Amino acid sequence: MNLLQQASNTKEWMVKSIYHSREKDYRNPFRQMLYDTEKEMEKVIGKLVDNNLSCNRKKSLKGFANQVDEIAKKFI
Secondary structure, three states: OHHHHHHHHHHHHHHHHHHHHHHHHHHOHHHHOOOOOHHHHHHHHOOHHHOHHHHHHHHHHHHHHHHHHHHHHHHO
């Protein structure tokens, strides 16, 4: 049971780290200087909240958390 919780916590940490890594990319002044405005940058590279990698990992985390909950229920 403890291992399941650790796995879930690790996966959650990974998802948060992926988001923060992408966020740093979007806030990087050297990357921003390529564009005239933030709106132009979003038009070219997309919005941070719509980032495919981050969104896919969040969905994966939800599915994993549901699986962990189902397994945990069997042991209670």
